[in-house]
Amino acid sequence: MPSFVESWSKNAALEVQEYIRLTLAAVRGAFSRPLYRHDIIEQLDAVGIGSLTVVLLTGIFTGMAITAQSGLTLDQFGARAVVGRLVGASMIKELGPVLTALMLTGRVGSGIAAELGSMMVTDQINALRALGTDPIRKLVVPRMLAGFIMTPVLTVISDFVGISGGWLVARFQLQVNSGLYWSSVRDGLYMQDVYGMGLVKPFVFGFIIVTVACHVGMRTSGGTAGVGRSTTVAVVAGSVLVIAADFFVNQILVALLY
């Protein structure tokens, strides 16, 4: 009888191995034929346009909240005028990418895990294979490309509405001059912040969210209860991995760019 630690370790190693296999197959599939173009466009729409509302709302309220909070703190040092510096840096370097990724994990990751999980338990994935379609090319590659492409786009939108939301609070609540706010936002950022922290991170997060969700969905078993479990696992594992990846990508980018 294997011990708990032994069986847990084996299962964990198996999950990692299967995740890597799926990811490699999906990456290979993205650079070779056949490519299911209409599925890619459908997924770009589902991930990008479908997530716009939640990303806009998250971005604007986050920007407004940190401006209001920072205003109070900066007042203690008489530095209210530089609130834009703090809001811009926070949104672009950290909050924009991470919060957008977390929102996408909840919305897109759960949806993918539930959809693929349902297809798995109703034999639709096997039916695809029996009909001569590679499920990785048909289902995983379009979702992976959509996540990889649309997460940075949504992050940029989130950054912009977040900083704009910050401007609303800075202008009408903190009574900071608009010109001062915007020049402060610009002064607080280096180019590395924008293309490094602001754009590299979302690519990594988008890839993680979607590949984890696809992996979990494709390994679903146990009927409808299994689909529910997969959805939960996709959101929990995706969120934790996004936050962990944020730390490691930060460390790498700081070492490389600054």
Add this chain to the structure above:
Amino acid sequence: MPADLTLETDARAVLDEPGAPVVVFDHVELAFDDKVVLRDVSFTLLKGHTKIILGASGSGKSTSLKIITGLLKADAGVVWVNGQRVDQLNEQEMMAVRADLGLIFQEGALFDSLTVRENVGYKLYEESDMPLDEIDRRVEEVLGFVGLAEHIDKMPSALSGGQRRRVAIARAMAFKPRILLYDEATTGLDPITALTVDAEIIKLRDFEGVSSIVVTHQLRDAFYVATHMAVRGERGEVQIVRATPEKEREAEFLMLKDGVIVFEGDAEALRRCTDPYIRSFLS
């Protein structure tokens, strides 16, 4: 002509002959951890014939079909499908074998986000270069064959259980495979609806020359498929009639018990069998 090509051409010629072995299971074994699913299973499906696999739940019937289509790999033994050793092929190589194999899943496994038309024409729309109007014609033709032409634009959720199974049959036959595998195609259906599904299996075998493996534990359906044949009446209408003795011998039964073959023979031999397990299954 190179030797390999000559051999392949010869093999193709053999497979085109009536009664050629299109599916061969040779001492196949499979186990999941400690549970043995198939133990030394061997059988052959001949071209244009029907193999009916009977057995209780968990006896390894559906697993056999999954091994034939390459959805599962056997632990040991050799599996031939249309002259290809599928136990040695990878997923990409299996795609070519699957072009001539149709599998009807237990619950139909229709794509629930696609319409009946898109389900039936899936392989042709997605995996072929056939012009769209030709695909549409083929989809309408096969849906007419299974008597569901008027449901072409419905979603699978709007169909009854029997209709879903018939759409699954239409989907499997749309690309004209020469081998069809039915996994419990009538399980859970009322007797009258089950008979319509049986009639489709018979029509495909007798009019389209399809070789079939029918996995079921519904004895009534198994004997109906084995002992009936489809003919055209004077006005061209389809009739399902009692099979001639020669035709009846083209349907072979195979019974599995805990992954082991306990009977192989025709309907008459099965009826006369005195094995206590088989008697209890038949009673």
